Amino acid sequence: MSLYRPRTVYAHCDIPCGVYDPEQARIEAESCFKIIEKYEGNEDPLFRARCVAVKEERAELAKQHISVLWSDYFKPEHLEQFPNLHDVCWQALKQCSNVKRSLDKADARKLLDLIDQIDEMWKKTGGPETTRVAGRPG
Amino acid sequence: MSLYRPRTVYAHCDIPCGVYDPEQARIEAESCFKIIEKYEGNEDPLFRARCVAVKEERAELAKQHISVLWSDYFKPEHLEQFPNLHDVCWQALKQCSNVKRSLDKADARKLLDLIDQIDEMWKKTGGPETTRVAGRPG
Amino acid sequence: MSLYRPRTVYAHCDIPCGVYDPEQARIEAESCFKIIEKYEGNEDPLFRARCVAVKEERAELAKQHISVLWSDYFKPEHLEQFPNLHDVCWQALKQCSNVKRSLDKADARKLLDLIDQIDEMWKKTGGPETTRVAGRPG
Amino acid sequence: MSLYRPRTVYAHCDIPCGVYDPEQARIEAESCFKIIEKYEGNEDPLFRARCVAVKEERAELAKQHISVLWSDYFKPEHLEQFPNLHDVCWQALKQCSNVKRSLDKADARKLLDLIDQIDEMWKKTGGPETTRVAGRPG
Amino acid sequence: MSLYRPRTVYAHCDIPCGVYDPEQARIEAESCFKIIEKYEGNEDPLFRARCVAVKEERAELAKQHISVLWSDYFKPEHLEQFPNLHDVCWQALKQCSNVKRSLDKADARKLLDLIDQIDEMWKKTGGPETTRVAGRPG
Amino acid sequence: MSLYRPRTVYAHCDIPCGVYDPEQARIEAESCFKIIEKYEGNEDPLFRARCVAVKEERAELAKQHISVLWSDYFKPEHLEQFPNLHDVCWQALKQCSNVKRSLDKADARKLLDLIDQIDEMWKKTGGPETTRVAGRPG
Numbered sequence: 001m002s003l004y005r006p007r008t009v010y011a012h013c014d015i016p017c018g019v020y021d022p023e024q025a026r027i028e029a030e031s032c033f034k035i036i037e038k039y040e041g042n043e044d045p046l047f048r049a050r051c052v053a054v055k056e057e058r059a060e061l062a063k064q065h066i067s068v069l070w071s072d073y074f075k076p077e078h079l080e081q082f083p084n085l086h087d088v089c090w091q092a093l094k095q096c097s098n099v100k101r102s103l104d105k106a107d108a109r110k111l112l113d114l115i116d117q118i119d120e121m122w123k124k125t126g127g128p129e130t131t132r133v134a135g136r137p138g
Numbered sequence: 139m140s141l142y143r144p145r146t147v148y149a150h151c152d153i154p155c156g157v158y159d160p161e162q163a164r165i166e167a168e169s170c171f172k173i174i175e176k177y178e179g180n181e182d183p184l185f186r187a188r189c190v191a192v193k194e195e196r197a198e199l200a201k202q203h204i205s206v207l208w209s210d211y212f213k214p215e216h217l218e219q220f221p222n223l224h225d226v227c228w229q230a231l232k233q234c235s236n237v238k239r240s241l242d243k244a245d246a247r248k249l250l251d252l253i254d255q256i257d258e259m260w261k262k263t264g265g266p267e268t269t270r271v272a273g274r275p276g
Numbered sequence: 277m278s279l280y281r282p283r284t285v286y287a288h289c290d291i292p293c294g295v296y297d298p299e300q301a302r303i304e305a306e307s308c309f310k311i312i313e314k315y316e317g318n319e320d321p322l323f324r325a326r327c328v329a330v331k332e333e334r335a336e337l338a339k340q341h342i343s344v345l346w347s348d349y350f351k352p353e354h355l356e357q358f359p360n361l362h363d364v365c366w367q368a369l370k371q372c373s374n375v376k377r378s379l380d381k382a383d384a385r386k387l388l389d390l391i392d393q394i395d396e397m398w399k400k401t402g403g404p405e406t407t408r409v410a411g412r413p414g
Numbered sequence: 415m416s417l418y419r420p421r422t423v424y425a426h427c428d429i430p431c432g433v434y435d436p437e438q439a440r441i442e443a444e445s446c447f448k449i450i451e452k453y454e455g456n457e458d459p460l461f462r463a464r465c466v467a468v469k470e471e472r473a474e475l476a477k478q479h480i481s482v483l484w485s486d487y488f489k490p491e492h493l494e495q496f497p498n499l500h501d502v503c504w505q506a507l508k509q510c511s512n513v514k515r516s517l518d519k520a521d522a523r524k525l526l527d528l529i530d531q532i533d534e535m536w537k538k539t540g541g542p543e544t545t546r547v548a549g550r551p552g
Numbered sequence: 553m554s555l556y557r558p559r560t561v562y563a564h565c566d567i568p569c570g571v572y573d574p575e576q577a578r579i580e581a582e583s584c585f586k587i588i589e590k591y592e593g594n595e596d597p598l599f600r601a602r603c604v605a606v607k608e609e610r611a612e613l614a615k616q617h618i619s620v621l622w623s624d625y626f627k628p629e630h631l632e633q634f635p636n637l638h639d640v641c642w643q644a645l646k647q648c649s650n651v652k653r654s655l656d657k658a659d660a661r662k663l664l665d666l667i668d669q670i671d672e673m674w675k676k677t678g679g680p681e682t683t684r685v686a687g688r689p690g
Numbered sequence: 691m692s693l694y695r696p697r698t699v700y701a702h703c704d705i706p707c708g709v710y711d712p713e714q715a716r717i718e719a720e721s722c723f724k725i726i727e728k729y730e731g732n733e734d735p736l737f738r739a740r741c742v743a744v745k746e747e748r749a750e751l752a753k754q755h756i757s758v759l760w761s762d763y764f765k766p767e768h769l770e771q772f773p774n775l776h777d778v779c780w781q782a783l784k785q786c787s788n789v790k791r792s793l794d795k796a797d798a799r800k801l802l803d804l805i806d807q808i809d810e811m812w813k814k815t816g817g818p819e820t821t822r823v824a825g826r827p828g
Contacts, residue, residue: 018314019307023299023412030409031295038294046793049742052463067205071231086224093209103460116413133306136299137392156452157445161437161550168547169433176432184655187604190325241322254551271444274437275530328601343757347783362776369761379598466739481619485645500638507623517736570728571721575713575826582823583709590708668827685720688713689806 020073022119025065031058033108063096158211160257163203169196171246201234296349296407298395301341307334309384339372434487434545436533439479445472447522477510572625574671577617583610585660615648710763710821712809715755721748723798753786
């Protein structure tokens, strides 16, 4: 049994912003990917120490963006459409922590894949139409 | 079907910190509760404007603490023990947003109740013993 | 006469991250646009107070993203290619401040236009190819 | 002679929040303690670099929580009751800096002891009754 | 009796930075002063709402700078030289809170006066010589 | 041709704060200078790791202060007076990034020089008179 009783609770909710895009999380995760790539190609200790610190920060930002998508963008009706919504977001957040701990590009790649799964759910629930302001030149 | 494959993925994970306590989220949620109470008892516009701003900030901090508990403290074996873990955490995060939008103490009270449900899961999964450093004088 | 002596100074520079995209600034500016739109359609004072506060924060984030593009992504050779680079970025940053001060959608729209000008320079200087990690499903 | 003239100055003060608990500082200090413990038990350089960085951050948060207790919670009448209030808080803040510089658990333990002294003053000045919202299940 | 035992405890301490200047706190306090001045001269509600929010933020920054001076710059030997050190810093921090609550320029002026008292102690304890890097053109 | 059309656009602008001083950026840059100096004189690995981390943070703060001066303090009429305004600010921001990457005091010194050039423009455009609140005891 779920404690969750949708529709009645959130129907009146309307937050001031309403703009969401998994692209924000993806950009931070790409930074992690590139940092690990650069780390591998440069043995200077100062450079490497900075890579570790900046990767920590970028992975944390990815985490925050994913968390906002999960708690603010996705609604109960989206969970009905994508029953694995919670699992994918949980995995993605935990993968951000893995990326903090890792210097293996495969970990960053796995995070990108999880974000792309969230991205797909965002697209299939109308995210691009309902949350973005059209107009970015192609 | 769940995309989630536990144990093999996270078994090696060991983060540097490991201290978690829902008390952090509760303190911020209590701040929200008290702010609404004080708002009701004071009609000064400056005071009220500050209440709204500080409540926004405190509800955001509650949100961050809940999000960390969900993504970092709770593990797949806890989900098996508490199948409604995801739902309760999701509700709690969404309730933080409701508290931002509201000046009704009942909303802050509901957030406290949800945090107390998380607190119970934290206690029943050994949180106090495994994450805290004993010694706070009673 | 310009004090600026390129190439010799920055040739050795290689930062740990290297991922940039004006999309980050655009998302925040779109938030400002939508907030003003929602403000116009809702006379509740609490809602409006929150709109003003969140808009301030989102415009500040847009400002930070634009500033990073200007100082970190764009290099002297890009300035040769786009002599108005400084002016456009300066205008965009000042327009972020205008958006903080304004409740007129036209101000947010103008900010989006300026960001799109930066976006065009980013694209024409190879930004999508050199800074992003390909793979986001279309 | 003290420049300080209490009662008349602060009598009218009523801040929007009013929730304080040394538990917030303690949790961060416990994190420092556990991080040092884990550091000792793991020679992996990446792990150790992250420990140092996260400890820095946690000690800074402990510092901020202690500083808020000193400047916001404690009032002139509490200083009369506990003449060493300033000294204990000063020591505790300086000990946070020591913990940043140290990899010795004894330093983190000493910080915990100082926080517990603040905790005792908080309890004896009615902190639990006047600042918290009762209701956390025991 | 004081719990404080100086010299032996802090003699080995040497933090990485070592640059302190009450000017940082003063600039934020001056912002508060100017904001209140502008608030008085402009009745536009949006302008006034932003004044209140920015003042809150600036007073908080003043608070943080004062707190760092107290906990990090000032040492036990300075307390011997200035026995009211604790009281002045405590008052200054509490005055930052008063400035958050106030729209009266006299409150901001009082904060400036308290910062100037800290500034005097900083100067008389060798602050300008030991913490700053000479060279700012006069 | 410049896209920039001054006066008409910004004439009505009046932000809530209006206090600016390159001293803020200078203090952070001096911190970077001193950190490198201390790094050179201490071979302890923990100390050095902390130096790198704190320098990163201080250089970032210098960057933010410079960016605010460029985007908020300086107006189109100042650009007419100092046609190299954009170049000097761009260089200074890029030099902050260089200081993050470097352990050479010459890089921090160069940043100080660039900030002093901005300082001179600030002084010659009336900064001390128009933005600060007089009264700091000499």
